[in-house]
Amino acid sequence: xxxxxxxxxxxxxxxxxxxxxxxxxxxxxxxxxxxxxxxxxxxxxxxxxxxxxxxxxxxxxxxxxxxxxxxxxxxxxxxxxxxxxxxxxxxxxxxxxxxxxxxxxxxxxxxxxxxxxxxxxxxxxxxxxxxxxxxxxxxxxxxxxxxxxxxxxxxxxxxxxxxxxxxxxxxxxxxxxxxxxxxxxxxxxxxxxxxxxxxxxxxxxxxxxxxxxxxxxxxxxxxxxxxxxxxxxxxxxxxxxxxxxxxxxxxxxxxxxxxxxxxxxxxxxxxxxxxxxxxxxxxxxxxxxxxxxxxxxxxxxx
Ligand SMILES: O=C(O)CCC(=O)C(=O)O
Numbered sequence: 001x002x003x004x005x006x007x008x009x010x011x012x013x014x015x016x017x018x019x020x021x022x023x024x025x026x027x028x029x030x031x032x033x034x035x036x037x038x039x040x041x042x043x044x045x046x047x048x049x050x051x052x053x054x055x056x057x058x059x060x061x062x063x064x065x066x067x068x069x070x071x072x073x074x075x076x077x078x079x080x081x082x083x084x085x086x087x088x089x090x091x092x093x094x095x096x097x098x099x100x101x102x103x104x105x106x107x108x109x110x111x112x113x114x115x116x117x118x119x120x121x122x123x124x125x126x127x128x129x130x131x132x133x134x135x136x137x138x139x140x141x142x143x144x145x146x147x148x149x150x151x152x153x154x155x156x157x158x159x160x161x162x163x164x165x166x167x168x169x170x171x172x173x174x175x176x177x178x179x180x181x182x183x184x185x186x187x188x189x190x191x192x193x194x195x196x197x198x199x200x201x202x203x204x205x206x207x208x209x210x211x212x213x214x215x216x217x218x219x220x221x222x223x224x225x226x227x228x229x230x231x232x233x234x235x236x237x238x239x240x241x242x243x244x245x246x247x248x249x250x251x252x253x254x255x256x257x258x259x260x261x262x263x264x265x266x267x268x269x270x271x272x273x274x275x276x277x278x279x280x281x282x283x284x285x286x287x288x289x290x291x292x293x294x295x296x297x298x299x300x301x302x
Contacts (some may be wrong), residue, residue: 003191003198006163009205009213020120025150028216030164030203036212037154042114042232043210046156048087055107056084063098066141066185075101086133090228095135098225102131121236125149126233134225136156142173142222143181146253148246149235151215155207157247158229164203167218171284172200176258180249183274186222195294196281207231217242244302 006169013035015023024031037043061077077100082088089095105112117124132153134140144167147150163186165173174182184194191198206226207213215221217238237243261269285294 004163004186004189004202005198005200006202006204009164009203011211015120016224017120017122020186021122021245024214025216028166028219030205030216030219031214032207033111033212033214034154034210035113035209036118036120036152039118039167042111043156045114046111046230048091051104051108052084052087054111055104056082056087058083058107060086060099060102064084064096069173090133090135093135093139094228096138097135099131099133099230101139102129102133103129105129108147110157115232116192117234120151121152121234125237130233130235132223132233133224133228134160134228136225136228138225139187140221140223141181141222141226142184142186144220146180146217146246146249147235148217148238148242148249150217150238151233151235152212153207153215153231153233154212155209155231156229157209158225158227159209160207160229160231161224161226162205162207163222164205165200165217166216167219167220169200169220171280172196173220174274174277174281176270177276178260179250179299180253187224192298194281195297196285197291199288199290218245257297261271 009030009032011032013032015033025027030264059080060083062079062081063077065078080095086097086099089097110131115129117126128149132140136158142163142165173186174184174196176182184190184197186197189197205213209229238246257269263269264272
């Protein structure tokens with residue numbers, strides 16, 4: 001039985017900036033905007049054949065393993081492939097191979113003319129549009145974006161199942177210190193090992209082609225590719241405090257976590273982070289007085 005508490009993500013359209021900030025940005029509430037990309041020529045133009053004709057020979061970074069796995073960097077793929085070969089692969093069969101945070105615009109600058117930055121958001125980081133490609137059944141482990149930006153993820157082809165959780169549930173998600181990830185597999189939760197998961201509040205949605213998911217700053221997100229496809233994310237700055245937190249996250253991830261992993265050895269440091277996450281969660285369990293309930297349930301299941 002799925003014990004995750006999953007609420008639906010609302011769908012909206014034709015919303016004014018002030019209403020959007022009042023109802024979604026300030027209360028930090030995810031939402032699907034159905035007309036965010038309605039004026040983009042990219043909706044008609046962008047497809048695998050078009051990308052292959054423009055950048056088929058480019059070697060692209062491929063992700064096929066969880067971030068939380070030992071030694072895997074959040075921003076570096078495990079292998080590379082010719083872009084055209086990768087697109088042919090995902091078009092032909094299910095695969096866990098993904099492209100993550102891919103700045104295709106470095107290779108095909110003219111693509112920037114095919115979309116715009118709708119007035120919905122007051123400001124954008126226009127230097128950081130990123131593409132995400134995935135084969136059917138590939139998944140992106142639950143994580144949050146270290147830079148703490150608001151993210152607007154537009155789906156172009158295929159459908160994505162997305163599970164989201166607010167930043168305040170980081171301990172319920174057994175976040176690994178110095179990182180933006182966890183060892184929890186939210187696609188197949190282990191409640192025995194991670195009992196606190198049952199007490200977190202999640203959102204769930206199926207993102208359809210043409211729709212845009214607004215993920216507020218610091219939101220945890222897990223993505224499952226129901227079909228092969230691709231999407232574009234645009235980033236918008238959150239509050240000054242969040243931006244400072246973002247810089248600190250990037251420092252912790254790229255310096256502290258990286259060096260400590262070298263000093264202790266990747267697997268040992270990973271295990272240390274896991275036990276720190278478990279200890280913090282156990283303390284919260286006691287504080288929330290949930291420990292007795294969880295033990296009673298464990299006995300029931302024995
Ligand atoms: O959809 C994906 O492949 C990952 C999206 C993601 O993690 C992001 O937009 O930050």
